Amino acid sequence: MNAIRFQKVGKIYRRSHLGRLTESVGLDGLDLDVREGEVFGLLGLNGSGKTTAIKLIMGLHLPTTGDVEVLGRRMPDVEVLARIGYAPEAAYLNKSLTGRENLRLFAALSRVPAPAREAKVESMMTKVGLGHALDKRLSEYSKGMLQRASLAQALIHDPELVILDEPVTGLDPLAIKEVRALILWLKARGKTVLFSSHDISEVEKVCDRIGILSGGRLARTMTQDEWRGKPDALENAFAAAVTRTDGVGEIRLD
Numbered sequence: 001m002n003a004i005r006f007q008k009v010g011k012i013y014r015r016s017h018l019g020r021l022t023e024s025v026g027l028d029g030l031d032l033d034v035r036e037g038e039v040f041g042l043l044g045l046n047g048s049g050k051t052t053a054i055k056l057i058m059g060l061h062l063p064t065t066g067d068v069e070v071l072g073r074r075m076p077d078v079e080v081l082a083r084i085g086y087a088p089e090a091a092y093l094n095k096s097l098t099g100r101e102n103l104r105l106f107a108a109l110s111r112v113p114a115p116a117r118e119a120k121v122e123s124m125m126t127k128v129g130l131g132h133a134l135d136k137r138l139s140e141y142s143k144g145m146l147q148r149a150s151l152a153q154a155l156i157h158d159p160e161l162v163i164l165d166e167p168v169t170g171l172d173p174l175a176i177k178e179v180r181a182l183i184l185w186l187k188a189r190g191k192t193v194l195f196s197s198h199d200i201s202e203v204e205k206v207c208d209r210i211g212i213l214s215g216g217r218l219a220r221t222m223t224q225d226e227w228r229g230k231p232d233a234l235e236n237a238f239a240a241a242v243t244r245t246d247g248v249g250e251i252r253l254d
Helices: 050-057 099-109 114-127 143-155 173-188 200-206 233-241
Strands: 002-017 020-035 039-044 065-070 084-087 161-165 192-197 209-214 217-223
Touching: 002 050, 002 192, 020 050, 020 065, 020 192, 020 209, 020 217, 039 050, 039 173, 039 200, 050 065, 050 161, 050 192, 084 143, 099 114, 099 143, 114 143, 143 161, 143 173, 173 192, 173 200, 192 200, 200 233, 209 233, 217 233
Parallel strands: 039 192, 039 209, 084 161, 161 192
Antiparallel strands: 002 020, 002 065, 209 217
């Protein structure tokens, strides 16, 4: 079964400035399926549609055309959101709160029963390596610690589907290794994991399948068998599938 399904999904952004209306394409007829229990990596250049796709899954945006289904329900759907864990690229957390207070708040919002809440908060903070910082304000956390706190809030309610937007951006090699271990731990527990990334080497290590986005469309999907044991196979496939839209020319070394 599919945990996520995009069916001919288009998303047009319209902006008005000084009376002039401009349009830009976020997604252009996207068809994409993510199967239950798999780790799926979403690859693409900046502006390819990765973040737009994630926001549509979360019901933060509405599609202009087509349908987005998550866990068998058409989005947006509040009941489905209660079954999803989401960690954005930038941790949107209240830095005036302590780690404990922050996660306690998310546990309540995620409908974790009150009698079990405190134990779950302490257990999850320990799992992500922040047990020592439970009562420290988030304003005192490093970037890496904030990233871990964001992961904790995404997982506190034991979601079926976990969505991670650029989970290793800006992390040091040790932290990247730990995030990788977390993703594989989620998979071993039967969770579906979708994450976007620019880091092809990390995608290769944890994904069952990948989808390459270019210009808001699915340019290619690949299974692990297509890159396992084949140096540069995924990198070469990515380079062949995408088209730059940032106005930067190719580096040419004579």
